[in-house]
Amino acid sequence: MEYGRSRAVVVLEDGAIFEGWTFAGDGEVAGEVVFTTSMVGYQETITDPSYRGQIVLFTYPLIGNYGVIPGDDESHKVQAAAVLVREYTPHHSNWASERSLAALLSESGVMGVEGLDTRALTRHLRDKGAMRGIISTVERDPQTLREKANAHPSMLGLDLASTSANITEPTLMTAIGEECCRVAALDYGVKGSIYKELRNRGATVLALPGSTSTDEILDSEPDGIFLSNGPGDPAALEDAVDILRPLLGEVPVFGICLGHQLLGLALGCETYKMPFGHHGANHPVRNLRTGRIEITSQNHGFSVREGTMPDDVELTHRNLYDGTVEGLWSPERRAWSVQYHPESSPGPRDSGYLFDEFVGTISEKVAT
């Protein structure tokens, strides 16, 4: 595929302007601009449903180096609204790659823009907070573009999860190897590797749309319930929280990312929008029970507010960068969750023990 090059301009809601050239797609697209500091894993990132609708800015300047590798997608399509990089690598090189990133983006109708001062843009977002932006190859006028960026819905209060599930019907995925337990997984925009982690440990996963009713969930007689990651503001998902609340205490529950935030809300905590969130693969998180530090994969713009945690909810993990809540545990309800991504993809695999614990706990229940 010929990778074309047309001028693209990025305008943020505060009027800041950055210029580049397209390496895939063209036209105009708006979304919240977020930066990720992970140096590898662009393919996993752009196919991660948690990034749905966001314009993803890679701080690592060379993107596309190893092309696109079959099996490394986190969902069935490119989820990001657009991709911003310093330099796109047209000549990808890796034995496993099948095609170029530009080809994948073009085919998905997603714009890729290179050549802009991504570090300046990152620093801008860091100082001013995540904000909406618009990329255009058709409109030149900054004022018009700024107005359009401001007209785009704000992430605060935005329900994206309800429409992000990968499935519309319950879908059964059997355990790899001998089955040790059954997990009902509520899909708010789940990353594929989470299911791989569960199934590799012997769990059969029944994937359910996030809107599945409490009764339906319990009717599937799961040994444990998993709450997936997903995009958007958790506080906008009142229905989902209502579904969860009665589940707590019935069977063990484990949540990741948005699932963690929803668990927090169901347990009575509040969530808030962070200035520019956590997106990367290098954040240190302390497991407060063991004292050990994990280097974690992060991707979230909202967080559970520590001061609102009820007394019977224990803080299990804390981010060592900014002290934010990274893990919860409600002993009475046998429910726990982490804000970060133990399935990594992309990122370090320091936290796989969380899947061991979840599968182990619910398997023991089966055994007894």
Place this chain on the structure above:
Amino acid sequence: MPRRDDISSILIIGSGPIVIGQAAEFDYSGTQACHALRDEGYRVILVNSNPATIMTDPEVADATYIEPLTVETVAEVIRRERPDALLPTLGGQTALNLAIELHEGGFLDEFGVELLGASVESIHMAEDRQLFHDAMDRIGLRVPESRTVQDLAAAEELADRIGFPLIIRPSFTLGGKGGSVARDHTELRRAVTDGLDASPVGSVLVERSVAGWKEFELEVMRDLADNVVVVCSIENVDPMGVHTGDSITVAPAQTLSDRQYQTLRSASLRIIREIGVSTGGSNIQFAVDPESDDFYVIEMNPRVSRSSALASKATGFPIAKIAAKLAAGYTLDEIPNDITRATPASFEPALDYVVTKIPRFAFEKFPAAASRLTTRMHSVGEVMAIGRTFTESLLKAMASLEVDAGDVIPNLDEASAYRIFAVFDALRAGMDIPEIFERTKIDPFFIASIARIVASEGSLSSGEWSREALLEAKRIGLPDETLAAATGSSTEVVRGVRRALGVNPTYKSVDTCAGEFPAQTPYYYSTYETEDEVARGDNPSVVVLGSGPNRIGQGVEFDYACVHASYALKDAGYDAVMVNSNPETVSTDYDTSTRLYFEPLSAEHALEVIRREKPDGVILQFGGQSPLKLARELEKSGAKVLGTSPDAIDLAEDRSRFGRLLSDLGIPHPRFGTAFTADEARPVAREIGYPVVVRPSYVLGGRRMEIVYNDEDLDLYLNASTGTSPEHPTLIDKFMEDYVEVDVDAVCDGEDVYVGGIMEHVEEAGVHSGDSSCVTPPITIHRALLERVEEYTKRLALAVGVVGLMNVQFVVRGDDVMVIECNPRASRTVPFISKATGVPLAKVATRVLLGEKLRDMRLWASTNGHFSVKAPVFPFDRFADVDPLLGPEMRSTGEAMGIDRSFGGAFAKALIAAGQTLPVSGRVYISVANREKRSVVLIARAFADLGFELAASEGTAEVLKNNGLPVSVVPKIGELGDDVLGLIEEGGVDLIVNTPWGRGARTDGYLIRRKALTHGVPCITTLAAAAAAVQGVESAIRGGTRRVNPLQKLLGVRT
């Protein structure tokens, strides 16, 4: 876990003199460790024999022992200081090996010294191939099939089983010494034999070769609480088969997907845990199949390494400093990240730029050696560059190399020095990427990136430049020089156009976190973007231009001087601004200067920094030739060069101007002349009178300097070199045979001159001053002559117009004192003299540059009644077939210092520290040239009196017998009976005195010297050094080498 309070004093072992495979990076790491531990309130005791280091400055440790790194000496230091703990992981392989030997000798247990960082078991497990392989088996990781063998038969058996190619590595050596690839049985025999010789424990590892696979390195840190972080991933551009020290490397890894990278990362965590490195950094190397997800673990260094230094500079994560704090009991999360100050060190740096390292080679110094790269390291230094893209960082690194592409004859098909130039050439000639990959196994990602550069070179050659086209070229990283060449203009014009179009570099920070947090540390690199991040403030600044890559002739001594300049600038209230491209150094540490610009030392990059900084001045005189050669261009562009003016530099360096000056001043000098054409050379040489010293003008380190004795030799020299021309004339000097050479380092403020020290060379004139041992204060020169040396130095300094440092070289014989050279800049001996006398010359010079007067400084040099000897270290053992003879071309890589109250003791210590063993008993073999037969008698007698048995070649033996000495005759090489080579081989010789005669390769003398080298028998090649060795041996017998004293006491420094 907080700081350990159960220990209060810590011993740190440095890495000794600079050798190939162990260079300035350990000054950087040791200095960081000393600072870190002292900041924590520990008493730090340091042992290191290398004076040219910041770490051995008396302010850096509480007690600094500039003593040989031997078990005996360090045990003596332990006995005297009684440290609670020993930290052996920051002084390279030398420190690690010493720690093991101290443990095995029972010294650590005897004095209750705890080993920090890595246990003896861990060190063994990481270093012993078999134990390491077993460990990898236990954690399910693969290493290439292999076996440790003690003899050739076992190696051949393995070869029959797993086939070729095989790789052969000797156990327990550094820098891959002795490692090589065997493609057939013949090569295997040679490789195993050499390897067994090189290994101190007489074993080698024979393993499956994964040559051609991709090579990756991960820098890993672990704390006592078992937290592990990967600081940096490094991808080697040159595939497996080339030592990583000789490879172009890039950080972070470029061609691995997340899944592939995380597999290596997870493996690294398992490895550091299994090996059991309890605290600190380790370097783990992997070979990755370019065709599948297969990979092998290659090796692990359980210590701070050259790669850790690179990783520290590449990421801003100070591995050595953190390693020291971890050893003191802290955990990663308890240590703040210096750069953000708001976040802890328990994280993995995120880069938003690309780092490229290119090694610097010195094959031109060893013409007999093949420049093919192997698993044995040959490079003498390296450059690092930072850019926002790979192309930009690669081109900046190439600009930093200071290697002229025209001087390099690279070969695409062979992993040779600077093969990257051949990749450029092949692409320019139209070769396609798959073919280049096929021939080099360099990943197509890198080749394609270079193809982009080559394409952009082509697109610029025609038409007028738009701002956009120019910006695009600069963003790819093309230097002004390339743009000028492509368009037939000059760099001035290109710079002018850039300025007019507003195409100027911006400076970005290295911040460890890709912009996620504000950076507090001013560590910058240039790139062409929209936003500039330099926090300049209003304080006046002074720019110090560093010395670039270490090379023979321009080593860590110059970095030492630059660092001192920076310290002095800060003391004087200026913002000290460092520009340098060498990742191995203290000068490129982010907290050495007020601001650090990691940039090539090219005129373009220096001028851009000056443009950005608007400094009060620029200091060029500390960094050696690299900054000095920019003097004219910087001055022309309006930069204010502090100190000695470029014109004064020219006055001292231009042979004819300098000659006239000496004559005017009435200072004697040897006859000299300049030949601008080859035809002029003969008459000039004849008029001066043979023998003469010939060399190109403006060189450092005696590059292509030779002594010629007649017309034929002169023609040979001129034919072998690129010739002589009006731009590059050949200098011809009378060679002052049998003179003693004397070096002086001095500082001049334009009114007064401070003579920092006078050094007497041990070897007679003719040996390059950098390769000669020297002693201060002088031991055989009359006071009146020394006064004349001082007086000439002062007269010269004022007449040349020196402001700052200068080095003058004299030759002395009888009552004659002549000047042979004057260099108005920092010399190689500045750190040595500073340590010998306690006066930090570079700091003094910096204050002078800022306008202070010497008379106000009250400088007081004191040698306190001791002698200091500097002894050079040579890399001959790395270069097969090279004659280890001393001559006018410098070939040493570093130096060691010995201090004692007697000359003999100091000389012996310096020799031992420089890696020579000095026997106290046994047999001396003597074989000298006819002209020296007379003088050798007394030396031989002295050895006999010290209890040595004498053996000699036939001619020499006859002379000794005539003089009543008992001596056995050793047959000539090739004659019947056990000749000298056989004798050396079977360990029948403990010391060799062999002075050269005759020209050409493969003389008997050459064979003896090579044999001595491979068998580690000390071989002395000048009579002067032999006479000094006698004193050294005598002192060693009397225990003089066991006397140890801290520098602070010797200099009367209070700490």
